[in-house]
Amino acid sequence: MNPADMFTQVGSVIASVMFAWAMFKQYCPYSVQEYFDKYSKRAFTFVYPYIQISFNEFTGDRFMRSEAYSAIENYLGSRSSTQAKRLKADVVKNSQSVVLSMDDYEEVGDEFQGVKLRWASGKHISKTQSVSFYPVTDEKKYYKLTFHKRHRQLILGDYLNHVLKEGNEIKVRNRQRKLYTNSGSYWRHVVFQHPASFETLAMEAERKQEIVDDLVIFSTAEDFYARIGRAWKRGYLLFGPPGTGKSTMIAAMANLLNYDIYDLELTAVKDNTELRKLLMETTTRSIIVIEDIDCSLDLTGQRKKKKEEEGERDEKDPKPKLPKEEDSKQSQVTLSGILNFVDGLWSACRGERLIVFTTNFVEKLDPALIRKGRMDKHIELSYCSFEAFQVLAKNYLRLESHHLFARIQELLGETKMTPAEVAEHLMPKTITGDAKVCLESLIGALEKAKEDAILKAEEEAKEKEKESARLKAEEEAKEKEKEKAKAEEEAKEKDSSAAENAKKQVKENGFCDNGNGELNNKENKQEGFSH
Ligand SMILES: Nc1ncnc2c1ncn2[C@@H]1O[C@H](COP(=O)(O)OP(=O)(O)OP(=O)(O)O)[C@@H](O)[C@H]1O
Numbered sequence: 001m002n003p004a005d006m007f008t009q010v011g012s013v014i015a016s017v018m019f020a021w022a023m024f025k026q027y028c029p030y031s032v033q034e035y036f037d038k039y040s041k042r043a044f045t046f047v048y049p050y051i052q053i054s055f056n057e058f059t060g061d062r063f064m065r066s067e068a069y070s071a072i073e074n075y076l077g078s079r080s081s082t083q084a085k086r087l088k089a090d091v092v093k094n095s096q097s098v099v100l101s102m103d104d105y106e107e108v109g110d111e112f113q114g115v116k117l118r119w120a121s122g123k124h125i126s127k128t129q130s131v132s133f134y135p136v137t138d139e140k141k142y143y144k145l146t147f148h149k150r151h152r153q154l155i156l157g158d159y160l161n162h163v164l165k166e167g168n169e170i171k172v173r174n175r176q177r178k179l180y181t182n183s184g185s186y187w188r189h190v191v192f193q194h195p196a197s198f199e200t201l202a203m204e205a206e207r208k209q210e211i212v213d214d215l216v217i218f219s220t221a222e223d224f225y226a227r228i229g230r231a232w233k234r235g236y237l238l239f240g241p242p243g244t245g246k247s248t249m250i251a252a253m254a255n256l257l258n259y260d261i262y263d264l265e266l267t268a269v270k271d272n273t274e275l276r277k278l279l280m281e282t283t284t285r286s287i288i289v290i291e292d293i294d295c296s297l298d299l300t301g302q303r304k305k306k307k308e309e310e311g312e313r314d315e316k317d318p319k320p321k322l323p324k325e326e327d328s329k330q331s332q333v334t335l336s337g338i339l340n341f342v343d344g345l346w347s348a349c350r351g352e353r354l355i356v357f358t359t360n361f362v363e364k365l366d367p368a369l370i371r372k373g374r375m376d377k378h379i380e381l382s383y384c385s386f387e388a389f390q391v392l393a394k395n396y397l398r399l400e401s402h403h404l405f406a407r408i409q410e411l412l413g414e415t416k417m418t419p420a421e422v423a424e425h426l427m428p429k430t431i432t433g434d435a436k437v438c439l440e441s442l443i444g445a446l447e448k449a450k451e452d453a454i455l456k457a458e459e460e461a462k463e464k465e466k467e468s469a470r471l472k473a474e475e476e477a478k479e480k481e482k483e484k485a486k487a488e489e490e491a492k493e494k495d496s497s498a499a500e501n502a503k504k505q506v507k508e509n510g511f512c513d514n515g516n517g518e519l520n521n522k523e524n525k526q527e528g529f530s531h
């Protein structure tokens with residue numbers, strides 16, 4: 001047979017097989033196809049001598065990013081850079097080095113104790129069922145390891161342990177902290193590069209040390225938490241007026257402990273289920289932050305309000321109402337959802353985490369939200385004290401002492417100014433960076449603040465005086481009114497009792513005393529008329 005005939009025959013055989021396969025797919029019932037699939041795969045594995053293991057990026061229903069997956073990703077990094085043709089690049093360690101990993105659908109080889117194996121990357125793409133012009137696709141990435149079945153013992157034992165250990169070590173070496181924020185139900189991140197530290201934080205030294213100790217003790221207390229049967233997490237509530245360093249302190253905490261930050265925007269979370277999903281996707285060694293918790297949602301006493309509303313509804317209409325259109329657009333995260341997020345069973349699933357709430361109005365929050373056990377440590381950040389000012393002066397002006405400090409100390413004792421405002425005055429004002437100019441600017445501002453405060457206090461006192469005078473006048477007027485009404489009442493009573501008496505006398509004696517010492521009787525009156 002010449003080659004041309006052979007190609008023609010092979011071509012026609014392939015075409016027939018494909019036609020038969022298409023017919024099979026088209027007309028064969030689904031159950032038979034499934035049956036066929038199952039047994040063909042079994043037959044294939046019987047003759048195929050290799051074992052395949054998949055490591056998916058997410059475990060469960062997209063709940064958690066698998067730690068094995070990220071360890072493998074790191075482990076394969078160096079091998080990918082020498083073998084794969086398509087690579088993905090990422091920058092780590094303060095933008096100083098590039099880390100490479102293999103792109104999707106690439107393959108790299110590895111060798112362990114003389115055994116050869118292969119790693120491949122891939123992804124499953126599924127379209128969501130929603131009706132939309134722009135259907136959302138859901139990607140599920142995975143790594144697939146392939147090796148000969150005679151090495152099963154070695155690969156499943158020593159090799160995989162070696163991959164996980166080395167991958168985690170690389171991860172720690174390359175670790176750059178991330179700042180995550182939620183967009184819908186997923187976290188997005190940027191590299192976290194905030195320079196704040198506890199050394200630069202303006203605060204009384206003793207309080208600062210107490211917080212640092214608390215954080216360090218927490219981060220090294222894994223065994224302690226396990227022993228006492230508590231989830232390894234701790235809640236911090238930072239409260240105080242705007243510009244007193246709450247956000248700065250969170251950055252300092254992350255820098256101290258080398259943690260990632262998850263900045264949770266509650267208003268973007270659809271409901272409690274989505275909130276739980278976000279919680280499950282956070283990693284260990286992280287700080288979950290909810291800033292301005294009092295403004296995020298109407299959580300203040302929501303439980304109470306809801307109960308009251310439900311009570312009212314039950315009375316009027318026993319059937320539950322559907323949410324109104326505007327309600328359904330808003331976040332449906334409830335206070336109990338937040339409480340569970342902070343302290344429920346799910347919150348214990350990822351160890352070593354801090355949960356930090358910040359607020360300007362601590363008194364507005366539901367006590368259940370900030371009770372000990374949920375928010376273990378309450379830290380008040382307040383107006384700038386002289387000690388805090390000294391830290392700022394050291395940071396901004398490199399000054400330990402100055403003859404103007406005494407005046408500043410005096411003024412700070414008499415007036416309120418936030419560290420943010422003080423810091424603004426300490427920013428360089430001249431090209432030469434003259435410290436005196438900055439200190440004088442601060443003194444000027446403090447003096448003005450003091451004058452304003454005095455004026456305000458005077459105005460308030462006047463206002464108070466006016467108000468109390470107004471109240472007193474109102475009270476007096478009311479008192480007079482009452483007295484008048486009483487007098488009128490008494491006069492009426494007197495009149496009616498006099499009339500009553502007169503009637504009685506007339507009935508009994510036929511005449512009465514008219515009160516003027518004259519006697520009146522029917523006859524006299526009648527006589528008078530007849531005259
Ligand atoms: N205690 C502080 N130590 C050092 N710097 C501070 C301190 N407080 C405020 N600052 C400075 O003021 C700026 C604002 O502070 P920050 O954002 O931390 O305030 P905040 O308490 O979070 O305010 P808000 O309640 O409005 O969110 C920061 O950039 C920081 O430089």
Ligand SMILES: [Mg+2]
Pocket residue numbers: 246247248291358
């Ligand atoms: Mg803030």
